Amino acid sequence: xxxxxxxxxxxxxxxxxxxxxxxxxxxxxxxxxxxxxxxxxxxxxxxxxxxxxxxxxxxxxxxxxxxxxxxxxxxxxxxxxxxxxxxxxxxxxxxxxxxxxxxxxxxxxxxxxxxxxxxxxxxxxxxxxxxxxxxxxxxxxxxxxxxxxxxxxxxxxxxxxxxxxxxxxxxxxxxxxxxxxxxxxxxxxxxxxxxxxxxxxxxxxxxxxxxxxxxxxxxxxxxxxxxxxxxxxxxxxxxxxxxxxxxxxxxxxxxxxxxxxx
Ligand SMILES: [Zn+2]
Ligand SMILES: [Zn+2]
Numbered sequence: 001x002x003x004x005x006x007x008x009x010x011x012x013x014x015x016x017x018x019x020x021x022x023x024x025x026x027x028x029x030x031x032x033x034x035x036x037x038x039x040x041x042x043x044x045x046x047x048x049x050x051x052x053x054x055x056x057x058x059x060x061x062x063x064x065x066x067x068x069x070x071x072x073x074x075x076x077x078x079x080x081x082x083x084x085x086x087x088x089x090x091x092x093x094x095x096x097x098x099x100x101x102x103x104x105x106x107x108x109x110x111x112x113x114x115x116x117x118x119x120x121x122x123x124x125x126x127x128x129x130x131x132x133x134x135x136x137x138x139x140x141x142x143x144x145x146x147x148x149x150x151x152x153x154x155x156x157x158x159x160x161x162x163x164x165x166x167x168x169x170x171x172x173x174x175x176x177x178x179x180x181x182x183x184x185x186x187x188x189x190x191x192x193x194x195x196x197x198x199x200x201x202x203x204x205x206x207x208x209x210x211x212x213x214x215x216x217x218x219x220x221x222x223x224x225x226x227x228x229x230x231x232x233x234x235x236x237x238x239x240x241x242x243x244x245x246x247x248x249x250x251x252x253x254x255x256x257x258x259x260x261x262x
Pocket of ligand 2: 186187188189190191213214215216217218
Protein backbone atom coordinates (compact mmCIF):
# COMPACT_ATOMS: atom_id res chain seq x y z
CA UNK A 1 0.00 0.00 0.00
CA UNK A 2 1.10 3.50 -0.78
CA UNK A 3 -0.06 4.45 2.74
CA UNK A 4 2.69 2.29 4.11
CA UNK A 5 5.34 4.47 2.48
CA UNK A 6 3.58 7.62 3.65
CA UNK A 7 3.66 6.34 7.18
CA UNK A 8 7.40 5.63 7.06
CA UNK A 9 8.10 9.05 5.55
CA UNK A 10 6.03 10.87 8.17
CA UNK A 11 7.72 8.98 10.97
CA UNK A 12 11.16 9.76 9.54
CA UNK A 13 10.29 13.46 9.30
CA UNK A 14 8.92 13.44 12.81
CA UNK A 15 11.99 11.78 14.30
CA UNK A 16 14.32 14.04 12.32
CA UNK A 17 12.60 17.07 13.84
CA UNK A 18 12.94 15.63 17.34
CA UNK A 19 16.68 15.21 16.79
CA UNK A 20 16.94 12.66 19.57
CA UNK A 21 18.84 10.06 17.60
CA UNK A 22 20.76 10.12 14.36
CA UNK A 23 19.53 13.25 12.61
CA UNK A 24 21.89 13.03 9.64
CA UNK A 25 21.12 9.40 8.89
CA UNK A 26 17.41 10.04 9.21
CA UNK A 27 17.43 13.12 7.02
CA UNK A 28 18.90 11.04 4.23
CA UNK A 29 16.64 8.09 4.95
CA UNK A 30 13.53 10.30 4.77
CA UNK A 31 14.54 11.34 1.25
CA UNK A 32 15.43 7.79 0.30
CA UNK A 33 11.98 6.63 1.39
CA UNK A 34 10.45 9.26 -0.88
CA UNK A 35 12.51 7.96 -3.80
CA UNK A 36 11.48 4.40 -2.99
CA UNK A 37 7.85 5.42 -2.78
CA UNK A 38 8.18 6.99 -6.24
CA UNK A 39 9.55 3.71 -7.62
CA UNK A 40 6.73 1.81 -5.94
CA UNK A 41 4.05 4.22 -7.23
CA UNK A 42 5.51 4.09 -10.72
CA UNK A 43 5.41 0.28 -10.80
CA UNK A 44 2.03 0.04 -9.18
CA UNK A 45 0.50 2.72 -11.36
CA UNK A 46 1.60 1.13 -14.61
CA UNK A 47 -1.37 0.14 -16.72
CA UNK A 48 -1.80 -3.50 -17.65
CA UNK A 49 1.42 -4.53 -16.02
CA UNK A 50 2.29 -6.62 -12.99
CA UNK A 51 5.79 -7.72 -12.03
CA UNK A 52 6.53 -11.24 -13.21
CA UNK A 53 9.02 -11.91 -10.43
CA UNK A 54 11.71 -12.59 -12.99
CA UNK A 55 13.88 -9.53 -12.46
CA UNK A 56 15.63 -9.86 -15.79
CA UNK A 57 12.41 -9.38 -17.73
CA UNK A 58 10.92 -6.89 -15.27
CA UNK A 59 14.00 -4.70 -15.62
CA UNK A 60 12.65 -3.41 -18.93
CA UNK A 61 10.09 -1.51 -16.88
CA UNK A 62 12.05 -1.05 -13.69
CA UNK A 63 15.07 0.57 -15.28
CA UNK A 64 13.09 3.68 -16.20
CA UNK A 65 13.14 4.53 -12.51
CA UNK A 66 16.93 4.37 -12.23
CA UNK A 67 17.90 7.93 -13.30
CA UNK A 68 15.64 9.68 -10.80
CA UNK A 69 16.73 7.37 -8.02
CA UNK A 70 20.41 8.04 -8.70
CA UNK A 71 19.76 11.77 -8.81
CA UNK A 72 18.21 11.69 -5.39
CA UNK A 73 21.10 9.75 -3.86
CA UNK A 74 23.52 12.17 -5.48
CA UNK A 75 21.64 15.12 -3.98
CA UNK A 76 20.92 13.87 -0.47
CA UNK A 77 23.27 10.95 0.14
CA UNK A 78 26.42 10.95 2.21
CA UNK A 79 29.56 11.86 0.21
CA UNK A 80 30.67 8.36 -0.77
CA UNK A 81 27.21 7.27 -1.94
CA UNK A 82 26.63 10.58 -3.73
CA UNK A 83 29.87 10.13 -5.66
CA UNK A 84 28.96 6.57 -6.59
CA UNK A 85 25.50 7.71 -7.71
CA UNK A 86 27.09 10.34 -9.92
CA UNK A 87 29.43 7.77 -11.46
CA UNK A 88 26.57 5.37 -12.06
CA UNK A 89 24.41 8.00 -13.72
CA UNK A 90 27.23 8.82 -16.08
CA UNK A 91 27.69 5.19 -17.11
CA UNK A 92 25.41 3.07 -19.20
CA UNK A 93 22.18 1.79 -17.61
CA UNK A 94 23.36 -1.73 -18.18
CA UNK A 95 26.05 -1.41 -15.49
CA UNK A 96 23.57 -0.97 -12.68
CA UNK A 97 21.20 -3.45 -14.33
CA UNK A 98 23.94 -6.09 -14.16
CA UNK A 99 24.58 -5.27 -10.53
CA UNK A 100 20.89 -5.58 -9.77
CA UNK A 101 20.77 -9.01 -11.36
CA UNK A 102 23.84 -10.21 -9.47
CA UNK A 103 22.32 -8.96 -6.22
CA UNK A 104 19.04 -10.64 -7.08
CA UNK A 105 20.73 -13.99 -7.45
CA UNK A 106 22.77 -13.65 -4.30
CA UNK A 107 22.82 -10.36 -2.45
CA UNK A 108 24.67 -8.79 0.41
CA UNK A 109 23.59 -6.12 2.87
CA UNK A 110 26.41 -3.76 1.94
CA UNK A 111 25.13 -3.34 -1.63
CA UNK A 112 23.27 -0.12 -1.01
CA UNK A 113 22.04 0.73 -4.51
CA UNK A 114 20.82 -2.76 -5.28
CA UNK A 115 19.08 -3.23 -1.97
CA UNK A 116 17.46 0.20 -1.86
CA UNK A 117 16.30 0.08 -5.46
CA UNK A 118 14.83 -3.42 -5.27
CA UNK A 119 12.92 -3.01 -2.00
CA UNK A 120 9.92 -1.22 -3.56
CA UNK A 121 9.91 -3.66 -6.48
CA UNK A 122 9.85 -6.66 -4.15
CA UNK A 123 7.26 -5.05 -1.94
CA UNK A 124 4.94 -4.58 -4.88
CA UNK A 125 5.72 -8.09 -6.11
CA UNK A 126 4.65 -9.48 -2.72
CA UNK A 127 1.49 -7.38 -2.58
CA UNK A 128 0.49 -8.27 -6.13
CA UNK A 129 0.73 -11.99 -5.33
CA UNK A 130 3.84 -12.54 -7.38
CA UNK A 131 6.77 -14.71 -6.48
CA UNK A 132 10.47 -14.03 -6.88
CA UNK A 133 12.03 -16.20 -9.58
CA UNK A 134 15.69 -16.99 -10.13
CA UNK A 135 17.07 -16.20 -6.70
CA UNK A 136 18.38 -18.34 -3.90
CA UNK A 137 15.66 -18.52 -1.30
CA UNK A 138 16.92 -19.67 2.08
CA UNK A 139 14.34 -21.67 3.95
CA UNK A 140 13.80 -21.71 7.69
CA UNK A 141 11.76 -19.76 10.21
CA UNK A 142 14.32 -16.98 10.51
CA UNK A 143 14.23 -16.19 6.79
CA UNK A 144 11.49 -14.23 5.08
CA UNK A 145 8.94 -16.75 3.80
CA UNK A 146 8.36 -14.63 0.70
CA UNK A 147 11.85 -13.84 -0.55
CA UNK A 148 14.28 -15.64 1.78
CA UNK A 149 15.74 -12.37 3.07
CA UNK A 150 17.24 -11.72 6.48
CA UNK A 151 15.28 -9.95 9.19
CA UNK A 152 16.07 -6.22 9.52
CA UNK A 153 14.26 -5.50 12.74
CA UNK A 154 11.78 -7.18 15.05
CA UNK A 155 8.72 -5.63 16.62
CA UNK A 156 6.26 -6.40 19.37
CA UNK A 157 2.60 -5.58 19.08
CA UNK A 158 -0.68 -6.54 20.67
CA UNK A 159 -2.68 -8.75 18.38
CA UNK A 160 -4.72 -11.89 18.44
CA UNK A 161 -2.19 -14.61 18.00
CA UNK A 162 -1.01 -17.93 19.34
CA UNK A 163 0.89 -17.99 22.63
CA UNK A 164 3.78 -19.53 20.72
CA UNK A 165 4.55 -16.47 18.62
CA UNK A 166 4.01 -14.09 21.52
CA UNK A 167 3.18 -11.16 19.25
CA UNK A 168 6.68 -10.80 17.87
CA UNK A 169 7.21 -10.25 14.17
CA UNK A 170 10.27 -9.77 12.00
CA UNK A 171 10.48 -7.35 9.07
CA UNK A 172 12.38 -8.51 6.00
CA UNK A 173 15.38 -6.39 5.04
CA UNK A 174 14.94 -7.31 1.39
CA UNK A 175 11.21 -7.03 0.61
CA UNK A 176 9.93 -5.23 3.75
CA UNK A 177 7.19 -7.75 4.45
CA UNK A 178 6.85 -9.19 7.93
CA UNK A 179 6.32 -12.58 9.46
CA UNK A 180 5.58 -13.98 12.89
CA UNK A 181 8.46 -15.23 14.94
CA UNK A 182 8.72 -16.79 18.39
CA UNK A 183 9.33 -14.25 21.10
CA UNK A 184 12.29 -15.54 23.07
CA UNK A 185 14.47 -16.95 20.31
CA UNK A 186 17.58 -15.64 18.57
CA UNK A 187 16.55 -14.51 15.07
CA UNK A 188 19.94 -15.61 13.77
CA UNK A 189 20.73 -19.06 15.17
CA UNK A 190 17.52 -20.13 16.87
CA UNK A 191 18.99 -20.16 20.39
CA UNK A 192 16.16 -20.30 22.90
CA UNK A 193 17.83 -20.69 26.28
CA UNK A 194 16.96 -17.45 28.13
CA UNK A 195 20.39 -17.30 29.79
CA UNK A 196 22.00 -16.94 26.36
CA UNK A 197 19.71 -14.12 25.19
CA UNK A 198 20.29 -10.57 26.35
CA UNK A 199 18.18 -7.44 26.00
CA UNK A 200 19.65 -3.99 26.29
CA UNK A 201 18.16 -0.58 25.99
CA UNK A 202 18.87 3.00 26.91
CA UNK A 203 16.40 5.48 28.43
CA UNK A 204 16.92 7.67 25.36
CA UNK A 205 15.18 5.09 23.16
CA UNK A 206 12.70 3.64 25.55
CA UNK A 207 10.77 1.53 23.04
CA UNK A 208 13.80 0.17 21.16
CA UNK A 209 16.09 -2.56 22.43
CA UNK A 210 19.02 -4.63 21.35
CA UNK A 211 18.15 -8.33 21.23
CA UNK A 212 21.50 -10.08 21.45
CA UNK A 213 22.52 -13.72 21.46
CA UNK A 214 25.61 -14.96 23.27
CA UNK A 215 25.68 -18.21 21.35
CA UNK A 216 26.16 -16.78 17.84
CA UNK A 217 27.11 -13.23 18.92
CA UNK A 218 24.56 -11.67 16.59
CA UNK A 219 21.88 -9.13 17.37
CA UNK A 220 18.85 -7.45 15.92
CA UNK A 221 16.99 -4.39 17.17
CA UNK A 222 13.45 -4.74 18.46
CA UNK A 223 10.83 -1.99 18.45
CA UNK A 224 8.05 -2.22 21.02
CA UNK A 225 4.84 -0.97 19.44
CA UNK A 226 2.93 -1.67 22.63
CA UNK A 227 4.81 1.29 24.13
CA UNK A 228 4.88 3.61 21.12
CA UNK A 229 2.07 2.54 18.83
CA UNK A 230 2.81 5.05 16.07
CA UNK A 231 6.46 4.02 15.73
CA UNK A 232 7.57 2.62 12.36
CA UNK A 233 10.04 -0.18 13.15
CA UNK A 234 12.37 0.25 10.17
CA UNK A 235 12.56 4.01 10.78
CA UNK A 236 12.83 3.92 14.56
CA UNK A 237 15.51 1.32 14.14
CA UNK A 238 17.61 3.82 12.20
CA UNK A 239 16.93 6.62 14.68
CA UNK A 240 18.26 4.41 17.46
CA UNK A 241 21.64 3.97 15.72
CA UNK A 242 23.54 4.80 18.95
CA UNK A 243 22.39 1.42 20.28
CA UNK A 244 24.18 -0.29 17.39
CA UNK A 245 27.37 1.38 18.44
CA UNK A 246 26.92 -0.05 21.90
CA UNK A 247 26.23 -3.53 20.50
CA UNK A 248 29.31 -3.43 18.28
CA UNK A 249 31.48 -2.28 21.17
CA UNK A 250 30.28 -5.32 23.08
CA UNK A 251 31.27 -7.68 20.28
CA UNK A 252 27.88 -8.31 18.67
CA UNK A 253 27.35 -8.41 14.91
CA UNK A 254 24.14 -7.17 13.36
CA UNK A 255 22.18 -9.81 11.45
CA UNK A 256 21.67 -7.39 8.57
CA UNK A 257 22.86 -3.82 8.13
CA UNK A 258 20.13 -1.32 7.29
CA UNK A 259 20.09 0.99 4.28
CA UNK A 260 22.12 3.69 5.97
CA UNK A 261 24.84 1.17 6.72
CA UNK A 262 24.24 0.83 10.47
ZN1 LIG B 1 11.36 -10.77 2.15
ZN1 LIG C 1 22.06 -16.65 18.03
